[in-house]
Amino acid sequence: MNRRQERRSYIVGYVLALALTLPVFALLAFDLLPRRQILWIAGVAAAVQIAVHFRFFLHIRLKGQTREDLQLILFTTLLLILMGGGTIWIMTNLAHRM
Amino acid sequence: MNRRHPGLNLGEAHDSANDDAEKEVFGFWVFMMSDAILFGLLFATYVVLQGNLNGGPGPAELFEMPSVLIQTVLLLTSSLTAGLAQLAMKHELGTRRIVLWLLISLGLGLAFLTMEMRDFLTMTSKGGVPQASGFLSAFFALVPLHGLHVAATCLWLLALLGQIARYGTDDATKTAMLRLGILWHFLDVVWIGIFTIVYVGGLA
Amino acid sequence: MSDILLGRLDASALPWHELAIAKTGLEVISGIVGLTAALLAVLGALLVAAALTWWRLWGPLWRDWLTSLDHKKIGIMYVVLAFVMLARAVSEAGVMRLQQALGLGGGGIVTPDHFGQLFSTHGTIMIFFVAMPFITGLINYVMPLQIGARDVSFPLLNSVSLGLTAAGAALMMVSLVLQPFSTGGWSGYPPFTEAAFNPGAGPDYWIWAVTLSSLGSTLTGINFTVTLYKERCEGMHLMRMPMFCWTSLCTAILMIFAMPPLTVATGLLALDRYLGFHIFTNDGGGNMMMFANLFWLFGHPEVYILILPAFGVWNEVFSTFSGKGLFGYRALVMATMCIAILSFTVWVHHFFTMGQSADLNAIFGIATMAIGIPTGVKIYDWMLTMYKGRVRISVPMVYGIGFLFLFVLGGTTGVILANPSIDYQVHNTLFLVAHFHNMVIPGTLFGMIAGYTLWFPKAFGFRLNDRWGYRAAGLWIAGFLLAFFPLYILGLMGMPRRMVAYFEGAWLPWTLIALTGGALIGLALLCLAVQLTVSLRDRAALAVPVGDPWDGRSLEWALPAPVPAWNFPVLPVVEGRDSFMELKKNGDHLDRPRDGFADILLPRPSMVGPVIGAAGLVAGFALTWHIWWLTVLTLAVIVGAMVARGFVRDTEYTVPAAEVEARWNAWRALADASPRIRRRDEQRPANRGHAFPAAQEGEA
Structure with a gap:
């Protein structure tokens, strides 16, 4: 480029x-x-x-990018969903039952 | 084009700096991802505590969207200018040009911080202190942490300008600028989250 | 009342305060116990300082060790730190066992408050300042050698990580002298640890010690990950890495992503305590359950951070001492990755009883049980590695076999606990305490001691005495069985954890058995100390300078022992897994560099790591005692050190090719003069570290 x-x-x-x-x-x-x-x-x-x-x-591109960079981003996204989503799910569930 | 690491790649012309950059920028990117988790959890905390007003003032009384709009534009523009500083470095357009773009980015960053501080002061004057409620505690744990990151980045930028004054654009300053650029853009991404979840989400 | 100069630090923090205000007999004894501990800590520090002065070692300590950026030295310092802290935490465990043995009907030797501090420091130290430094130290030493690298990717960052971890550990030691520590347990749950209930310094010590360690571990994780991705030598594909490197990689990734939740949890708790925020408070719109959620988002991956490197060590131990390649390498890699990812999906099982719905609990219960599958795969792979191998019952193997049996038992109790309805029954009882000690002692601790025994000769050039090694291993296993199996029974009988006194006579026999076990573990630790002393004395007879005492398979064994600062004279090229073993089978070794020797660039020592560590310690202390001027000052020192480092350009020094060549020639000459020995002579003085491959002994 x-x-x-x-x-x-x-x-x-x-x-x-x-x-x-x-x-x-x-x-x-x-x-x-x-x-x-x-x-x-x-x-x-x-x-x-x-x-x-x-x-x-x-x-960041899907093609031509070093593989570990993409893996890392996807893994982080997965964890953000697991941790953030899990937290909100658990705490909402708790709040409903209190 | 082969991209060896996130952010702007220096390219073959920069030789040894380009080699150093591969592991240094990758390492910094890993650090950013760790930081992303930190922010992600603070966002989750905010979402959980957002409704706990404890009789204190709520988002509608406290948030001033015009100011948030200005802050957003300031940050976005600074991302552009930080990118242009990196391009000036990559294409060797001269130290003056690099320093100029860096100074503009620094100015925009400081202007953002000033606006943010002003917002916080307005909030506290309306009783929106962190001690007032769970909502405000979560707000003041998250948003000022982003501001602290911006402030630290500004400090780093100053140190980098000092290094450029002393050594010019050598390998170390080049890779430092790549990392600084990544941090700058990353803080923008976090700000998008703050703007959407904290401000728009708070008002919704 | 707060003093400008000293904050809230006053005479009541001194170690004899508890004794001075004691009214009852129990309080007097408790005060004496506390004072003795503080005096031991001070005396130990003074003795070390005196010895350093007497032998004029301050200079070498600073130049060759503290400021060194050599991954091998940093690794060794981590392990030393782990052993020092292990001694303290085991002693505390002994006091707690004694207390529970004497606690029937009240009484004993410590007050409830003192007991609370004991279990809090014991847990905090064992996790953050024994297990973490030990795994970090072993990975630091071994991993770069195994992947054929010169050093880790960021040597200075490595030193900073060590500084931060050591600062946390030092803060724990300071809390022994300037008391009190937290009574909130290693997990420090609010609202108990909030200012409303615990306004004193205790929880603050905990917060800053843990935060320092967690920052250090995050940086370590980044460093290891980048090293494993970017520093592998030519031909070292990911699927050719030794299994220890794979487990290191997964651990490092867990560190990067699991430490932030802890930093968030302790950081928010600090905001509550220092600035009156309402995040975890039970008034003002806080939500204390959020802390449990955040803490275990870290806490569960953490247990896999602790166990995976130990699994890595077991891979090396079982294959080396069976004279066979690992069985099911691919399956082991997959299992390790599965465990790493699943570890992020099970955190709720630490608080099944918090009140969320049964469906939610069930999902996390099932996810928890699922982790048993990849772990089971590993156990079978290790057994099949031994199958038809030429198994030598060396010291690491004794630990290894103990591990196999005990870890499976502990894992089974884990699956039991993963069932939420059973968990409701035994939650917060000694059953849980027995379970996690059953995982962490035979898993992590045995693994670490086995790794220490395995790689000690690589680091120091001589083997550890076997006789004392066997004694220590036997005592560890027997001591563990006696100390912790009674706790399963006590838990099922309903005895809660962290109990200072009780009125149920039926518990007494079991607490007495557990006390005996505790004593045996104390003896085991003593045996390790004797082993080290005896080995140092006999180091000439135990020397293995050629570097391959165990007929090893991976690259680190292809180097002299101890390894020179530059690791490899030229970076090696590998063509397969178990690369050194392949060379050896042809009677070969790492070749003389084809294009001759070249100058080597190594990182110059730097004082940034120790300076940031020291400033971190003082900052933690100042924050704990509200000494604001000192806090600001030390934070300025940290920022200043980082900025100043940015201006340093001369960060490397050159080792001339001639020196590298001379060392290499001397080593090869030594190897040629030392006979290659067979495995039956492994534990004899004939073993100079020149091995004849076990797999070929039948043919020759």
Whole structure:
């Protein structure tokens, strides 16, 4: 990749990141949707935005990446789901029974 | 193109720095993943304790979204400028250009911290102190920790500028910049989580 | 009242305080026990300092050891730390056994508060400052040699990790003199450990000692993982690594991901205690159950952090002393990975009784039982490794066979406990205490001692005395059986854990048997000390300078003993598993480098590790006693040390090729002059470390 392409990658990433963030603020600011729905939209936007950061700023690709990097990211994601999800599940379960 | 490690790769032209980078950046990336677990658990704690207002002020009274918006834009922009600093280094556009982009990133980081501190002070003036409730305790355990990371990164950036002043862009400063860049982008990702789960989730 | 200079540290922290305010006979005895312990600690420190001064060893200690970045020396220092702390924690166990033997109808030798401190320090030390340093030390020493590397990936970070771990251990020792320690157990559950119930320094000592150790272990995990991924020599594919490296890799990954939950738990508890947060408090909207959840998110992977390296040692022991390659290498690798991943899915079994629904408990119960499967695979693989092998009952093998029997029994009780409805019955009883000691002593501790016996000659150039080794092994096994099997029965009889006094006469015989077992374990420890002394005395007769005393299979045995600072004269190239054994079968060894010897770059010693360690210790102490100026100062020292290190460029020194070549030539000459010995002479002075492969003895 040459210099111009690389710079464009950062700028595209930046624009995408803004495009994924600003609408959520707008939705909140003008109360365009019920709050619960905004949270869902924000959640999806956040997931996409994390992918954008990984792709354009951290240069993680599915192909051509050193294998252990990808394994590590997937393993961390698995553990975050296990630990975070497990925690919320257990504590909610407890709260319901108290 | 072969990517030997996460983040920007220096490429063959940088020779020994590129070799050093492979294990150093990989090691730093592993550290980031460990840190991700730390933040993940604090997020989970926040979600669990979020409803425990204990009669204290809640998110609707305390959160100021315009300020959060500005902080978000500041952080995102600083990620771009930190990336441009790395590109300037990779393509050897001269130390001045590198330092300039680094200083801009530092300025944006400090501006973010200032805004965040101002927010915390506004919150405490409204009775939103960490001692008030489980919700606020969880908030103040999570969000300032991110701020502390940003502050530490700014300190590291200053030290790195000192190294560049002393040694120029040698192998050590090059790989340090790669790692710093990764940390900077990683803190952005954490901020996305904070913005979504703490602020939007708190208001929902 | 808080003093600007000393915080809340005052005369009541001094070790004779308990004695000074004693009113009853029990309090006087308890005070004497505490004072004796403190005096022993101070006396021990003074004796070491005096010896260092007398033999003028402060300089060498600083230059050659504390500041060294050599993974082998750092490994040895870790193991020394583990042994020192083991002596203290075993002594504490002895006092507790004595107390429970005398505690019928009240009485005994320690007060409830003192007893609480004893089981808290015992558990904390055994996990964080015996088991963790021991495994870290062994991996540090052995793993880079086994993968044909010059050092770990980040030698300075290695030294910092050691500094932080040692700081935590030192803080534990300080708490023996400037009391009190926490009475909240090794798991430190709030709300008991919250400021509302325990405003004193005790829980703070626990928090900072554990936090220091956990930071050190996280960094160690990162270092080992990167080393195993990036520093393997040419041809050393992942599937060619010795099994010890595989278990090291899984342990390291567990360290990276399981330590953060502990840091979060202790960090949040500290926020509660220091700044009045309400995370785990029972008022103000806190949730104390969150602590149990976070703690065991760390705690369960932790037990696999402890056991996997021991499994690694057992792989080496069983195959080396059976003269055979491992049976089922692939299955063992898969089993290790399965255990590592499953270990993150079972944490709820530590708090089945907290009140969550039965369905949730059932899911975690089943996941827990599932871990028995890969572990069972391992047990069968080890037995099949011995099958038709030329088994030598050496000292590590005695531990190994004891391990096989006892570990399976302990594992069975684990499966019993994994059933939530049974767990409800024996939760918090001595049955549980018996179970986890049954896993950790025959599993981890025997494994570590076996590894110490196995690799000691590699590190120091002479074998350990066998006779005292057998005595120690026998006493460990017998002592373990007597000390802990009665606890299963006591648990089933309903005796809760951590009990200072009781009024049920039927428990007495069993507590007395357990006391006898405790005494035998004390003797076992003594035997290890005698073994070391005797071996040092007879080191000329026990010397194995050629470096391969046990007919080893992996690369570390291809090097002289002790190993030179640069490990390999040139980085080796391997062509298969058990690479050294393949060479030996042709009467060969690591070749003279084809392209001649070259200069070698090694990391220069650095004071950053010890400085950060010392500052970490003082910071922990200052935080414990609310000495704020000192806290700020030491944190500034830590940050300053890191920034300053960034400006250092001259981080390596060169070993000239001529020196490497001279050492190599001398070693080869020695090897040629020493006959290759057969396995029947393994324990005789004829063993100079030049082995004739056991597998070929029949042919020759």
